[in-house]
Amino acid sequence: MDERVMLRIGTASLALGLVIAVVFEALHPARENPNDDPQVFAEYAQSGDWITIHLGQLAGALLLIVGLGALSGGSLALGRPVSAAWARLATATAVVAAAAYGVLQVVDGVALKRAVDAWAAAPAEGRTAAFAAAQTVRWIEYGLNALTFSLVGLTLVLVGVAALTGDRFPRWVGAWAAAAGLAYLAKGLGVAYQGFAGGITGLVALVLFGTWVLVAVWLMSRRASGLAKDPAAAPRGDAAGGVRTADAG
Numbered sequence: 001m002d003e004r005v006m007l008r009i010g011t012a013s014l015a016l017g018l019v020i021a022v023v024f025e026a027l028h029p030a031r032e033n034p035n036d037d038p039q040v041f042a043e044y045a046q047s048g049d050w051i052t053i054h055l056g057q058l059a060g061a062l063l064l065i066v067g068l069g070a071l072s073g074g075s076l077a078l079g080r081p082v083s084a085a086w087a088r089l090a091t092a093t094a095v096v097a098a099a100a101y102g103v104l105q106v107v108d109g110v111a112l113k114r115a116v117d118a119w120a121a122a123p124a125e126g127r128t129a130a131f132a133a134a135q136t137v138r139w140i141e142y143g144l145n146a147l148t149f150s151l152v153g154l155t156l157v158l159v160g161v162a163a164l165t166g167d168r169f170p171r172w173v174g175a176w177a178a179a180a181g182l183a184y185l186a187k188g189l190g191v192a193y194q195g196f197a198g199g200i201t202g203l204v205a206l207v208l209f210g211t212w213v214l215v216a217v218w219l220m221s222r223r224a225s226g227l228a229k230d231p232a233a234a235p236r237g238d239a240a241g242g243v244r245t246a247d248a249g
Helices: 005-026 037-046 052-076 081-121 124-164 171-194 202-227
Strands: 235-237 243-246
Touching: 005 052, 005 202, 037 081, 037 124, 052 081, 052 124, 052 202, 081 124, 124 171, 124 202, 171 202
Parallel strands: none
Antiparallel strands: 235 243
């Protein structure tokens, strides 16, 4: 496996995925309390771009997960044996997380939209049943959202452990990824118990992951450039958490 090529793929996927995710998240309707079903269903029913926005969110998320997979499977998996074992687990978890995110967006982006549109257009005598149907889809979304972000969190934790035990990148990058993963695990549990109540956990996870992606893109690009010039001199993380080159002693 060509590590440099995988690093380039990971760099491009993470950078493009982050941009797309931010853009489509900003476009998502978010005026109403997401746990206030009557109000938020009315808001969703009025959205003419709902499906397009969720397809964009799916594209961004899949690119980010591909980037994590390229980092773990194409770089960290080629390092120390212990790191490689954790990296392979991270790659497998990333595949499951991508599948879960796809199912989540089918439910949220298509099924929920159809359900709230049917409720909004229902005659008076049918509105109660239509609302119950939309609410059922919403509850399914809660479960899938909790599962998906828990899997994303687990993937990040495994990537973090692989980086911490490896020699490809500074150890603090691994600790940062693991912290972001733990925050996403907490976010997933929060959705399972409280729905989309919001709170500090989701914001912390978003900030930690977004900033980590920016740093990871820079470090991956730097290592790929080093490999292109001289494979033996590619920058690696040292035990103290800094960055060195292989010929620096």
